[in-house]
Amino acid sequence: MDEKDHEILHLLEENGRLPLRELATSLALPEDQVEERIRAMEEARIIRKFTAVVDWERAGNSRVSAIIDLKIAPERDFGYDKIAERLARFRQVKALYLVSGVYDLQLLVTGKDMNEVSRFVSEQIAPMDHIRETATHIIMKIYKENGNPFFEREGGERLPITI
Amino acid sequence: MREYGSSRARAIPPSGIRKFFDLLLTMEDVVSLGVGEPDFETPWNVAEAGIYAIEQGHTSYTSNKGLLPLRQAVSKDLHRRYGLAYDPEEEILITSGVSEAADIAIRALVDPGDEVLVAEPSYVSYSPCVTLAGGKPVPVSCNEKDEFRLTPECLMEKVTRKSRVLVMNFPNNPTGGIMGSDEINAIADVVVDHDLLVISDEVYSELTYEGSHVAVASHPELRDRTVTMNGFSKAYSMTGWRIGYLCAPRQISELALKIHQYVMLCAPIMGQMAAIEALRNGEEDKNAMVREYRHRRNFFVEGLNSIGLPCHLPRGAFYAFPSVAGTGLSDQEFAERLLTEQKVAVVPGSVFGETGRDHLMCAYAVSREDLGTALKRMEAFLSGIGRS
Numbered sequence: 001m002d003e004k005d006h007e008i009l010h011l012l013e014e015n016g017r018l019p020l021r022e023l024a025t026s027l028a029l030p031e032d033q034v035e036e037r038i039r040a041m042e043e044a045r046i047i048r049k050f051t052a053v054v055d056w057e058r059a060g061n062s063r064v065s066a067i068i069d070l071k072i073a074p075e076r077d078f079g080y081d082k083i084a085e086r087l088a089r090f091r092q093v094k095a096l097y098l099v100s101g102v103y104d105l106q107l108l109v110t111g112k113d114m115n116e117v118s119r120f121v122s123e124q125i126a127p128m129d130h131i132r133e134t135a136t137h138i139i140m141k142i143y144k145e146n147g148n149p150f151f152e153r154e155g156g157e158r159l160p161i162t163i
Numbered sequence: 164m165r166e167y168g169s170s171r172a173r174a175i176p177p178s179g180i181r182k183f184f185d186l187l188l189t190m191e192d193v194v195s196l197g198v199g200e201p202d203f204e205t206p207w208n209v210a211e212a213g214i215y216a217i218e219q220g221h222t223s224y225t226s227n228k229g230l231l232p233l234r235q236a237v238s239k240d241l242h243r244r245y246g247l248a249y250d251p252e253e254e255i256l257i258t259s260g261v262s263e264a265a266d267i268a269i270r271a272l273v274d275p276g277d278e279v280l281v282a283e284p285s286y287v288s289y290s291p292c293v294t295l296a297g298g299k300p301v302p303v304s305c306n307e308k309d310e311f312r313l314t315p316e317c318l319m320e321k322v323t324r325k326s327r328v329l330v331m332n333f334p335n336n337p338t339g340g341i342m343g344s345d346e347i348n349a350i351a352d353v354v355v356d357h358d359l360l361v362i363s364d365e366v367y368s369e370l371t372y373e374g375s376h377v378a379v380a381s382h383p384e385l386r387d388r389t390v391t392m393n394g395f396s397k398a399y400s401m402t403g404w405r406i407g408y409l410c411a412p413r414q415i416s417e418l419a420l421k422i423h424q425y426v427m428l429c430a431p432i433m434g435q436m437a438a439i440e441a442l443r444n445g446e447e448d449k450n451a452m453v454r455e456y457r458h459r460r461n462f463f464v465e466g467l468n469s470i471g472l473p474c475h476l477p478r479g480a481f482y483a484f485p486s487v488a489g490t491g492l493s494d495q496e497f498a499e500r501l502l503t504e505q506k507v508a509v510v511p512g513s514v515f516g517e518t519g520r521d522h523l524m525c526a527y528a529v530s531r532e533d534l535g536t537a538l539k540r541m542e543a544f545l546s547g548i549g550r551s
Contacts, residue, residue, distance in 0.1 A: 159198065163286070
């Protein structure tokens with residue numbers, strides 16, 4: 001990893017679809033070298049995935065998301081890892097963190113409606129061994145996700161020409 | 164009819180871009196590469212500091228010199244970045260942007276009849292300020308073959324017994340040219356031999372893409388004969404806040420302060436408070452913006468060269484300055500036709516002085532999409548005139 005790799009990451013994090021040619025000229029590197037660097041970073045799992053940030057509400061396919069806090073009884077030898085790995089395998093679990101504070105694990109869960117989310121929590125998560133307590137926070141509105149604001153706002157306008 | 168107005172005000176030329184400005188306002192879907200300011204908003208922590216200042220009732224005048232904590236922060240920053248040593252109590256003056264700093268610096272140093280050497284191509288305000296001060300602006304060419312640097316040879320050509328001040332601006336608007344320490348050393352002898360003072364506008368200093376910026380006043384023999392001007396507009400995307408500063412040895416800064424206190428009183432307090440936050444916590448946002456400008460520069464300059472508009476690699480600021488000499492059109496014709504036929508606005512290089520003739524100023528402080536669109540339209544324009 002060098003400075004150029006970091007720059008590639010910054011650019012791709014902002015726009016994962018930046019054409020290779022543009023990426024190469026922006027960094028003043030040959031295209032094949034950029035391609036190779038990206039491949040190497042994918043292989044090293046530095047780049048985990050190329051994906052889209054979707055505003056599902058605008059897509060007319062609104063879904064319900066919830067943040068679930070869990071208190072866990074850690075297991076001898078494994079701590080939180082084993083239960084966390086089991087939880088992570090659920091398709092509905094979009095993100096999972098070990099956190100400090102009152103609760104131990106924090107999950108981001110999505111479903112097609114409130115019913116589905118609450119059923120998932122009460123039927124799949126809550127009954128699992130080692131889970132002592134759950135707290136479900138339904139997400140009511142998304143203001144910002146993955147660094148992207150979801151709200152519209154009037155930006156300032158620059159004069160068309162100034163020198 | 165009797166002519167109203169002072170002869171000095173009448174002597175300065177109207178804006179060279181007025182025509183384009185008026186035309187632009189009547190058009191839609193124009194990609195403008197004529198905007199000399201960042202396209203980023205002020206980083207939020209900085210803007211928030213300004214809002215907080217207002218909420219807390221900081222809506223008054225400040226000391227004429229500017230808030231002391233800001234002067235102290237500027238002093239530390241200049242020392243850390245460029246090795247400059249200015250006393251925040253006596254040698255630093257906060258101004259309403261570098262535009263004001265340039266005006267008061269010129270008025271502080273120029274007497275009627277003095278000749279002021281202006282390194283060109285240059286930002287358009289220096290020469291009119293010299294004229295208003297009763298001085299005579301004398302352009303000094305910075306040529307493309309020297310990557311638009313100021314050379315001792317070109318300087319010598321224009322120095323006379325009446326030369327008093329040299330005004331220079333590197334990284335340069337509009338060429339993107341820079342001066343390294345060798346180049347500054349080379350002109351230092353001429354400056355000292357002819358007992359010139361230097362007014363150095365370094366507002367683009369943080370937008371230096373290869374190596375780091377060298378401040379004119381970091382040269383030991385130039386330090387006491389230089390007025391260093393800088394500000395927050397470009398580095399921290401704070402153009403609308405109007406905060407700049409002027410640093411000079413006490414003898415000069417006291418003169419500038421006198422003018423400043425009569426014409427401006429002080430720079431806006433909320434902007435000064437935001438500027439303190441920019442110096443405290445603005446580094447990361449600034450670096451991200453600089454990185455983005457560098458990428459755009461590489462992309463855009465390579466694009467210009469590949470469509471047949473030769474362009475040197477600008478090492479600072481956010482301007483590309485390609486040549487149109489091979490197109491059969493003058494820079495004025497090129498810019499006018501490009502705007503009307505392909506809806507891309509650029510600024511004819513001759514607006515920035517005779518040395519800028521046959522070039523175009525293109526500010527790449529616009530999104531990548533717009534740069535890509537502009538390049539495509541410029542290519543179409545060139546093939547339309549049979550040149551690509």
